[in-house]
Amino acid sequence: MSKIAIISQPDQGVLIDVGGCASMQEAVSHLSSTLQVSSQFWKGVNVALNLGDLELNSTQVAHILALAKGVGVYPYQVFAQRAITREALSEHSVNLGVGKPMTLPAMTIKVPENIEIPTEDWEESESGFEDQDVSIFYESSENIFIDEEVPADDLNFAPPGVLADQTASTTEGAENSAPSITQASNALGAATAPAAAPAKATNTVVPASNIMYLRQTLRSGQCVSHKGHLIVIGDVNPGAEVMAEGDITVWGSLRGIAHAGVGGNNDCEIRALRLQPIQIRIGDAFARSPDRSNLVSYTAAIGPETARVVDGKIKVFRFSPG
Amino acid sequence: MSGRVIVITSGKGGVGKTTASANIGVALANTGASVCLVDMDIGLRNLDILMGLENRVVYNLVDVVEERCKLRQALVKDKRMPNLSLLPAAQTRDKTAVNSDQMKKLCLELKAIFDFVLIDSPAGIESGFQNAVAGAEEAIVITTPEMSAVRDADRIIGLLEARKDEITQYRLVLNRIRPKMVANSDMMGVEDVLEILSIQLLGAVPEDEDIIISTNKGEPVSGTDNTKSGLAFRNIARRLRGEEVPFMDMNAKNDTWVTRIANFFNPVRV
Numbered sequence: 001m002s003k004i005a006i007i008s009q010p011d012q013g014v015l016i017d018v019g020g021c022a023s024m025q026e027a028v029s030h031l032s033s034t035l036q037v038s039s040q041f042w043k044g045v046n047v048a049l050n051l052g053d054l055e056l057n058s059t060q061v062a063h064i065l066a067l068a069k070g071v072g073v074y075p076y077q078v079f080a081q082r083a084i085t086r087e088a089l090s091e092h093s094v095n096l097g098v099g100k101p102m103t104l105p106a107m108t109i110k111v112p113e114n115i116e117i118p119t120e121d122w123e124e125s126e127s128g129f130e131d132q133d134v135s136i137f138y139e140s141s142e143n144i145f146i147d148e149e150v151p152a153d154d155l156n157f158a159p160p161g162v163l164a165d166q167t168a169s170t171t172e173g174a175e176n177s178a179p180s181i182t183q184a185s186n187a188l189g190a191a192t193a194p195a196a197a198p199a200k201a202t203n204t205v206v207p208a209s210n211i212m213y214l215r216q217t218l219r220s221g222q223c224v225s226h227k228g229h230l231i232v233i234g235d236v237n238p239g240a241e242v243m244a245e246g247d248i249t250v251w252g253s254l255r256g257i258a259h260a261g262v263g264g265n266n267d268c269e270i271r272a273l274r275l276q277p278i279q280i281r282i283g284d285a286f287a288r289s290p291d292r293s294n295l296v297s298y299t300a301a302i303g304p305e306t307a308r309v310v311d312g313k314i315k316v317f318r319f320s321p322g
Numbered sequence: 323m324s325g326r327v328i329v330i331t332s333g334k335g336g337v338g339k340t341t342a343s344a345n346i347g348v349a350l351a352n353t354g355a356s357v358c359l360v361d362m363d364i365g366l367r368n369l370d371i372l373m374g375l376e377n378r379v380v381y382n383l384v385d386v387v388e389e390r391c392k393l394r395q396a397l398v399k400d401k402r403m404p405n406l407s408l409l410p411a412a413q414t415r416d417k418t419a420v421n422s423d424q425m426k427k428l429c430l431e432l433k434a435i436f437d438f439v440l441i442d443s444p445a446g447i448e449s450g451f452q453n454a455v456a457g458a459e460e461a462i463v464i465t466t467p468e469m470s471a472v473r474d475a476d477r478i479i480g481l482l483e484a485r486k487d488e489i490t491q492y493r494l495v496l497n498r499i500r501p502k503m504v505a506n507s508d509m510m511g512v513e514d515v516l517e518i519l520s521i522q523l524l525g526a527v528p529e530d531e532d533i534i535i536s537t538n539k540g541e542p543v544s545g546t547d548n549t550k551s552g553l554a555f556r557n558i559a560r561r562l563r564g565e566e567v568p569f570m571d572m573n574a575k576n577d578t579w580v581t582r583i584a585n586f587f588n589p590v591r592v
Contacts, residue, residue: 021419022388022418022419022420022421023418025416025418026415026416026418026419029416029418030415030416220413221365221366221413221414222414223414238376239367239413241413241414278376278377279377279379279380286380288377288378289377290377291374291377291401291540
């Protein structure tokens with residue numbers, strides 16, 4: 001899991017957390033790549049910065065601030081634990097963060113230990129990281145259809161009326177609470193809302209208003225996490241990671257790793273126009289893509305799909321409107 | 323049990339470090355040894371893709387070093403062989419995420435579990451390389467028969483020599499040889515490269531289209547029987563285990579129908 005995170009909450013703006021980085025160089029390289037991820041996105045957003053445990057002198061702080069300034073980010077507060085760093089920040093008349101910075105809950109995936117006993121004879125140590133123990137196969141979408149496989153009751157379908165209201169408020173809420181973030185999302189908000197409709201979009205614990213829109217393709221090595229629902233308008237390439245406490249919607253191709261319901265909410269969903277992830281994780285469930293014996297064809301399209309947890313396993317459903 | 327920690331390095335990028343790591347790892351595991359492949363190319367990880375294990379990676383080397391998970395949770399067991407494991411690199415971090423002391427500690431832990439710990443080094447001679455060699459006792463230097471790659475290999479050998487207290491043995495793998503070009507003097511041959519580098523040869527691997535296919539499939543060629551490059555990597559593994567294996571004949575000078583027939587009756591030993 002990455003040690004840098006973009007965490008956003010409507011009432012607190014956006015927090016860029018580089019606190020997990022081991023060194024100044026790492027913090028700087030992550031910060032610059034994070035800021036580039038979404039240079040469009042930063043305009044007019046309240047940004048806080050968490051420097052965590054890093055020990056930085058005045059020059060280094062100036063370097064980081066200059067980096068942020070380059071893409072129009074002026075942190076309104078900066079969190080830092082070390083006295084030296086706090087002193088350096090004061091020199092640059094930066095507001096020090098008050099209280100605790102926002103954090104994402106820790107990943108709760110249960111991965112058993114790969115090799116149980118260091119036996120000298122490997123043939124005998126049968127126990128280990130076998131697929132049947134952990135991985136729930138991310139099944140091909142060809143043969144699973146929501147209507148046939150799972151009774152509607154099991155999925156807690158909301159009555160149509162309620163659904164319509166909920167989706168409406170979801171979209172509306174997003175625009176009201178974080179207008180600066182959702183600038184160009186009217187059409188997209190409307191477009192993504194119906195995708196949620198056939199599922200149980202209503203019973204996730206994340207407030208409907210807490211949505212981050214990211215209009216950017218995420219490339220290998222880039223990582224975005226959000227304390228709420230995350231909507232990426234663009235692709236998530238192999239090697240990139242998206243994490244959210246709530247649902248993840250990718251208006252594009254999802255080919256990297258997506259983790260919805262970080263913190264253990266198994267009711268969350270991952271949906272994408274093209275769902276071709278390496279792995280998906282929802283709450284504490286984990287699924288990996290099937291092994292392929294041939295070159296992966298990224299151009300073969302199936303259409304919009306949704307992944308959700310059914311009976312503790314992640315299943316993928318083809319999205320069909322109505 | 324105390325295994326051998328071997329770093330696979332080259333200086334120059336694109337000469338086949340990762341391909342060689344995957345193939346030597348698979349070949350060693352095929353000989354019955356327990357093997358751990360460690361991807362040290364943090365931020366640009368590829369080894370998991372070559373091994374076809376990308377979809378199984380949950381935790382990685384940086385998670386282990388920063389104690390977010392146990393070593394055994396991060397190890398990904400190979401889908402073909404139970405005695406082969408991969409410790410993947412982190413993709414969303416960079417080379418500064420670990421330091422030499424952490425790598426030394428990790429290598430000690432790994433060699434207590436495995437017979438062979440193969441470390442796939444990143445390109446370059448900076449911190450990533452320094453960390454990759456930190457815990458190693460042996461090195462395999464990979465190069466191709468190109469002036470630039472040989473020059474970089476020479477630089478790497480110099481850096482390894484400077485660590486001769488820790489790294490006791492370093493040997494060369496010459497990768498991607500095209501015998502026909504060597505025959506036409508358009509490419510350096512094994513002898514030419516050895517002349518410059520004056521280092522013990524561990525193996526010579528011919529250029530092989532099967533490598534591309536195997537990379538895409540995530541199945542290293544050394545696990546299959548009928549490829550030239552796979553055979554070369556299997557020979558390397560046997561030499562690593564101390565066997566005397568004659569070197570492949572890369573000489574295509576006498577490739578005429580007469581010699582072909584002669585070779586048919588008296589096959590070239592490989």
